Amino acid sequence: MRLSRSFYDRPTLKVARELLGKEIVREISGKKIGGKITEVEAYIGQNDPACHACRGKTPRNEIMFGSPGYAYVYLIYGMYECLNVVTEKKDFPAAVLIRGVQPEYGIETMIKQRYQKKAATEKELQNLANGPGKLCQALGITRKLNGADLLKKELSIYDSTSVSESKIKTTPRIGIKEGTDKLWRFVWEG
DNA sequence: TACTAGATCGGCT
DNA sequence: GCCGATCTAGTAG
Numbered sequence: 001m002r003l004s005r006s007f008y009d010r011p012t013l014k015v016a017r018e019l020l021g022k023e024i025v026r027e028i029s030g031k032k033i034g035g036k037i038t039e040v041e042a043y044i045g046q047n048d049p050a051c052h053a054c055r056g057k058t059p060r061n062e063i064m065f066g067s068p069g070y071a072y073v074y075l076i077y078g079m080y081e082c083l084n085v086v087t088e089k090k091d092f093p094a095a096v097l098i099r100g101v102q103p104e105y106g107i108e109t110m111i112k113q114r115y116q117k118k119a120a121t122e123k124e125l126q127n128l129a130n131g132p133g134k135l136c137q138a139l140g141i142t143r144k145l146n147g148a149d150l151l152k153k154e155l156s157i158y159d160s161t162s163v164s165e166s167k168i169k170t171t172p173r174i175g176i177k178e179g180t181d182k183l184w185r186f187v188w189e190g
Numbered sequence: 191t192a193c194t195a196g197a198t199c200g201g202c203t
Numbered sequence: 204g205c206c207g208a209t210c211t212a213g214t215a216g
Contacts (some may be wrong), residue, residue: 058203078198079210097208133209175208
């Protein structure tokens with residue numbers, strides 16, 4: 001079952017936690033590739049100094065101000081893309097950054113998109129989608145998908161395993177300088 | 191295994 | 204002009 005719009009239209013921390021274990025599915029010319037979400041981070045509102053929206057609306061982040069259930073994709077460090085899922089109601093800027101995916105199907109396609117070759121070593125398989133930039137490369141997610149509706153087939157998230165609270169680890173967010181006091185990173189250990 | 195630096199560019203100050 | 208919600212390769216230990 002594809003997650004409905006109302007799933008995303010809830011407090012961001014709750015959505016972030018519940019996204020763990022869900023299936024993210026990318027459909028490219030009829031082929032489905034994807035896997036389970038293992039790691040996420042929450043970025044919430046203008047009072048969060050680490051959130052792109054903290055300095056107000058700009059052309060880049062305006063999708064975060066829009067309705068829930070859409071993709072926010074942006075370029076980081078000039079070479080990598082990051083995928084976020086917009087949460088909460090319109091005009092409240094918040095999103096969940098997808099930081100890690102456990103590949104399940106379409107793995108060959110992922111290998112091709114990340115390493116430009118057919119087979120991967122054990123190590124490369126481990127590193128296929130265990131980071132925000134990596135999973136975007138593996139799943140073929142680019143800024144063309146910025147603003148994409150997650151209720152459509154191009155990129156969507158399906159209900160799946162529910163992860164027990166005891167297997168979720170919360171830590172400070174990664175790669176930011178401010179807002180590190182908040183434990184808004186959720187990792188599925190299992 | 192642990193740390194450092196380089197790649198690279200769009201968006202904002 | 205500066206710097207970032209990153210990743211990888213390279214060097215040192």
